[in-house]
Amino acid sequence: MKLNILILSLLIVGAICVDDWIDNSKNYKPLIKSEMSFNSELPENFFWGDVDGVNYLTVTKNQHIPQYCGSCWAFTATSTLSDRIKIARKAAFPDILISPQVLISCDDFSNGCHGGNILTSYQWIAQNNITDETCSPYQAYGHDNGVGCSAQIKCKNCLPGKGCWAQDNAKIYSVEEHGQVNGEENMMQEIFNRGPIGCGIASNDYLRYNYTGGIYVNTTEVDYHNHAISVVGWGVENGTKYWIVRNSWGSYWGEKGYFRLVRGINSLNIESDCAWAVPKDTWTNDVRNTTASNTNSQSNFRQLHDCVRQENNQKDQVILSPLPHQYLNGAVLPKSWDWRNISGVNYLSVTRNQHIPQYCGSCWAHGTTSSIADRINIARNRTFPDIELSVQAIINCKAGGSCNGGQPISVYSFAHKKGVPEESCQNYVAKNPQKFSCSDIQRCMDCTKPAPTNTTVNPGRCWAVDNYENWKVGEYGTVSGADKMKAEIFARGPISCGIAVTNKFEAYTGGVYSEKSLTRINHEIAVVGWGVDETTNTEYWIGRNSWGTYWGEDGFFRIKMHSENLKIETDCSWGVPVVEK
Numbered sequence: 311m312k313l314n315i316l317i318l319s320l321l322i323v324g325a326i327c328v329d330d331w332i333d334n335s336k337n338y339k340p341l342i343k344s345e346m347s348f349n350s351e352l353p354e355n356f357f358w359g360d361v362d363g364v365n366y367l368t369v370t371k372n373q374h375i376p377q378y379c380g381s382c383w384a385f386t387a388t389s390t391l392s393d394r395i396k397i398a399r400k401a402a403f404p405d406i407l408i409s410p411q412v413l414i415s416c417d418d419f420s421n422g423c424h425g426g427n428i429l430t431s432y433q434w435i436a437q438n439n440i441t442d443e444t445c446s447p448y449q450a451y452g453h454d455n456g457v458g459c460s461a462q463i464k465c466k467n468c469l470p471g472k473g474c475w476a477q478d479n480a481k482i483y484s485v486e487e488h489g490q491v492n493g494e495e496n497m498m499q500e501i502f503n504r505g506p507i508g509c510g511i512a513s514n515d516y517l518r519y520n521y522t523g524g525i526y527v528n529t530t531e532v533d534y535h536n537h538a539i540s541v542v543g544w545g546v547e548n549g550t551k552y553w554i555v556r557n558s559w560g561s562y563w564g565e566k567g568y569f570r571l572v573r574g575i576n577s578l579n580i581e582s583d584c585a586w587a588v589p590k591d592t593w594t595n596d597v598r599n600t601t602a603s604n605t606n607s608q609s610n611f612r613q614l615h616d617c618v619r620q621e622n623n624q625k626d627q628v629i630l631s632p633l634p635h636q637y638l639n640g641a642v643l644p645k646s647w648d649w650r651n652i653s654g655v656n657y658l659s660v661t662r663n664q665h666i667p668q669y670c671g672s673c674w675a676h677g678t679t680s681s682i683a684d685r686i687n688i689a690r691n692r693t694f695p696d697i698e699l700s701v702q703a704i705i706n707c708k709a710g711g712s713c714n715g716g717q718p719i720s721v722y723s724f725a726h727k728k729g730v731p732e733e734s735c736q737n738y739v740a741k742n743p744q745k746f747s748c749s750d751i752q753r754c755m756d757c758t759k760p761a762p763t764n765t766t767v768n769p770g771r772c773w774a775v776d777n778y779e780n781w782k783v784g785e786y787g788t789v790s791g792a793d794k795m796k797a798e799i800f801a802r803g804p805i806s807c808g809i810a811v812t813n814k815f816e817a818y819t820g821g822v823y824s825e826k827s828l829t830r831i832n833h834e835i836a837v838v839g840w841g842v843d844e845t846t847n848t849e850y851w852i853g854r855n856s857w858g859t860y861w862g863e864d865g866f867f868r869i870k871m872h873s874e875n876l877k878i879e880t881d882c883s884w885g886v887p888v889v890e891k
């Protein structure tokens with residue numbers, strides 16, 4: 311027994327560690343509250359992306375953009391947690407994305423963009439708690455090269471003219487237990503019983519640049535790790551056993567961002583150093599960090615908060631099929647309809663925050679792209695993989711506007727003519743590009759090392775990626791009025807709408823809102839359903855905002871239908887995505 315432990319620790323300490331992955335076992339102590347010994351009968355094929363038709367895997371990310379950063383370890387630690395939270399919550403609304411940025415800025419056991427370790431990440435989270443991506447989006451800089459730890463990096467908000475501040479009331483997440491697991495059978499038991507695990511792996515140039523799909527068989531014996539990934543399932547094909555592995559190199563890489571690797575022979579050293587963590591349930595009681603004090607005053611909000619959302623051009627429409635209100639009799643529509651929960655299924659893509667890392671008036675691109683992504687989920691019956699569309703590519707292409715405002719219908723028009731790439735092609739940096747251009751690299755990119763250091767600004771090398779999913783809409787148009795909006799939402803999915811927001815709306819924390827706004831429409835949101843408040847018998851809309859999960863009801867709001875609703879029924883738009891079945 312003692313000998314085994316000795317050999318094990320020698321193996322871990324003996325690992326040659328380069329690139330993304332650093333060995334940290336001397337700083338690590340497992341935290342195990344209940345000793346588990348799993349002994350399930352394991353199926354031949356198992357995949358968390360399809361368990362009886364339900365996908366428990368959160369959206370694919372890209373650690374290499376907008377510039378190279380060796381943060382695989384942080385992506386692995388946070389994706390395994392996000393996926394296990396999704397499993398614990400039975401894939402119910404909302405999808406929660408734990409922030410890798412907090413780790414690369416704050417976890418001192420790591421080297422930020424110059425490597426780190428999954429186990430010490432779990433340990434750091436257990437000791438410090440962590441926030442989601444709407445508090446801290448990925449910037450691909452860490453404490454090693456310019457973006458150090460601060461209250462703002464954990465949760466931030468910004469408004470023009472006011473700068474940025476540490477946001478109060480951030481939702482927080484944590485780890486209950488964490489430990490190590492090794493070897494084919496133990497890994498399978500852990501994955502099957504509790505969810506995805508994180509593993510060290512010996513990556514190579516073939517995997518990075520030449521793998522495009524299939525089962526990768528590599529029989530070279532190696533004893534080091536230089537990359538971290540998450541193992542999310544397994545299978546057997548033509549007698550070859552394989553793992554299903556989540557990578558953090560974008561959805562354009564490999565098999566929708568994943569790869570399959572031969573199983574049972576410790577290929578690429580994948581079966582020798584894996585980690586698991588059990589998320590702490592902070593969501594049931596909506597645990598928040600209430601220690602920050604919001605110092606921003608709400609005065610002059612109207613001018614300052616304005617996203618300069620322009621009126622839709624009613625002539626810019628492409629209508630090919632009958633409109634839902636023409637064939638749906640209003641009387642057949644249900645009393646309530648909520649795409650967050652239709653017969654127990656959440657069809658909505660992730661909640662976002664347009665205001666950070668600095669203020670950007672991109673509401674017009676958020677309300678529209680989220681509605682297209684939601685409708686893709688609906689058309690695909692919420693099967694793997696999750697879709698998140700790139701707002702940054704829309705801004706780079708000036709497809710309707712910029713961080714200084716824009717016109718929603720132009721996003722659908724652009725999606726119709728050119729198509730919209732996914733977030734992992736061009737992640738949101740909340741900035742106008744140095745030069746507006748719809749060049750290939752401004753739509754979808756990849757970058758390689760070295761990561762910049764705090765003394766060199768060499769950003770590595772970036773290039774355009776051309777083989778990516780480009781989501782188009784087949785038709786699009788405008789809609790207004792409660793009955794027509796309902797028919798459109800019911801038949802085809804969420805729509806985007808203009809809204810005339812006020813200081814009072816900004817301070818909304820929940821409930822059915824009502825206010826007669828006298829300002830012009832100055833913001834864009836999405837409407838994802840409606841309902842009836844039973845106590846007051848008031849009909850309301852269910853709206854999605856792009857101001858983070860700390861705002862409103864998980865980033866969403868409810869507002870009165872028919873009147874006193876900030877003009878939400880005045881200027882809406884919709885697009886029908888082209889989805890191959």
Ligand SMILES: *[C@@H]1O[C@H](CO)[C@@H](O)[C@H](O)[C@H]1NC(C)=O
Pocket residue numbers: 437438439482484592597
């Ligand atoms: C982490 O969150 C818990 C609530 O879940 C809180 O009691 C604890 O003080 C927090 N720890 C830190 C270091 O903020």
Ligand SMILES: *[C@@H]1O[C@H](CO)[C@@H](O)[C@H](O)[C@H]1NC(C)=O
Pocket residue numbers: 453454455764765
């Ligand atoms: C630069 O990074 C190194 C290594 O992370 C660190 O020790 C040093 O203090 C940093 N220097 C500055 C000026 O931030």
Ligand SMILES: *[C@@H]1O[C@H](CO)[C@@H](O)[C@H](O)[C@H]1NC(C)=O
Pocket residue numbers: 512513514516517528529530532578
């Ligand atoms: C197999 O993996 C090793 C270690 O990562 C690598 O050096 C070698 O090039 C790989 N061989 C092939 C054929 O991919």
Ligand SMILES: *[C@@H]1O[C@H](CO)[C@@H](O)[C@H](O)[C@H]1NC(C)=O
Pocket residue numbers: 515516519520
């Ligand atoms: C990857 O493919 C290119 C050509 O497609 C080839 O030149 C190169 O040697 C391959 N690299 C590896 C590591 O297999």
Ligand SMILES: *[C@@H]1O[C@H](CO)[C@@H](O)[C@H](O)[C@H]1NC(C)=O
Pocket residue numbers: 524525547548
């Ligand atoms: C398994 O066999 C089928 C039929 O011969 C073939 O189409 C498929 O490509 C094979 N899969 C792999 C991973 O070799």
Ligand SMILES: *[C@@H]1O[C@H](CO)[C@@H](O)[C@H](O)[C@H]1NC(C)=O
Pocket residue numbers: 438439440441460461462464465476477480482599600601602603
């Ligand atoms: C909670 O907020 C305080 C004050 O802004 C900050 O110092 C602390 O790091 C935050 N904790 C988390 C887990 O976000």
Ligand SMILES: *[C@@H]1O[C@H](CO)[C@@H](O)[C@H](O)[C@H]1NC(C)=O
Pocket residue numbers: 402403651653654
């Ligand atoms: C979804 O709605 C059904 C009623 O249609 C309800 O029973 C269930 O609890 C809801 N699920 C969630 C996660 O809210």
Ligand SMILES: *[C@@H]1O[C@H](CO)[C@@H](O)[C@H](O)[C@H]1NC(C)=O
Pocket residue numbers: 362363364655691
């Ligand atoms: C959609 O998925 C659910 C399971 O989540 C399944 O019950 C239903 O039959 C599927 N519908 C279609 C049209 O495939």
